[in-house]
Amino acid sequence: MKKYFLCIIISFLTIDFVIAQTSFSTKLADSAAELIKQYVIYDSSYDTIAYPNGDVANNKGVCTDVVIRAYRKLGIDLQKEVHEDMLANFKKYPNYWGLKKPDKNIDHRRVPNLMTFFTRQGTVKTITKNAANYLPGDIVCWRLSGESTHIGLVVNQKSEDGMRYMIVHNIGSGQVLADCLFDFTIIGHYQYGK
Numbered sequence: 001m002k003k004y005f006l007c008i009i010i011s012f013l014t015i016d017f018v019i020a021q022t023s024f025s026t027k028l029a030d031s032a033a034e035l036i037k038q039y040v041i042y043d044s045s046y047d048t049i050a051y052p053n054g055d056v057a058n059n060k061g062v063c064t065d066v067v068i069r070a071y072r073k074l075g076i077d078l079q080k081e082v083h084e085d086m087l088a089n090f091k092k093y094p095n096y097w098g099l100k101k102p103d104k105n106i107d108h109r110r111v112p113n114l115m116t117f118f119t120r121q122g123t124v125k126t127i128t129k130n131a132a133n134y135l136p137g138d139i140v141c142w143r144l145s146g147e148s149t150h151i152g153l154v155v156n157q158k159s160e161d162g163m164r165y166m167i168v169h170n171i172g173s174g175q176v177l178a179d180c181l182f183d184f185t186i187i188g189h190y191q192y193g194k
Contacts, residue, residue, distance in 0.1 A: 028074060040059055042172045043062070047105065051104045052077050052080035066175050067114065070153055070168075085117055093112075115187075118139060131163055131182070141186070149187070152180075153167065167179075
């Protein structure tokens with residue numbers, strides 16, 4: 001009898017978690033979709049920004065800023081979250097930039113750092129060629145030409161053919177909605193929410 005009640009309690013907790021995560025994912029996807037209304041030029045220059053809740057000027061940004069701004073609209077400051085995780089675990093993060101310590105102005109704006117953070121603190125989802133596995137609120141990372149990396153958010157709008165969800169990202173033309181899920185090699189697929 002105790003096992004039966006324990007199974008029921010675990011089932012309800014699991015259902016509550018799935019509903020909460022789905023609700024958060026929907027809000028995140030909606031938050032990302034709202035970003036395309038704002039005019040933003042692609043600008044990858046280094047800026048000294050406030051901490052916490054720092055941001056570059058709202059009329060400029062890169063691909064990571066799409067993700068950062070979508071989360072910030074939901075009260076999650078990835079600048080702070082990434083910086084704190086890097087302070088405690090600096091050697092677990094890539095060091096392509098030759099830094100000796102975390103830099104709160106830029107670390108959260110680098111795709112490899114976000115990939116490491118989402119791997120450590122979020123859920124790593126399977127990378128597949130099946131569009132049905134990429135759901136609104138998912139974070140997707142790609143390898144572009146050479147060593148360039150890219151990141152975007154899956155939103156709750158379907159492609160023209162109805163076969164896959166679209167992506168909000170900034171690959172050089174500002175924050176845009178695009179049907180580009182499989183245009184580049186996917187190297188990361190995550191879900192993150194507090």
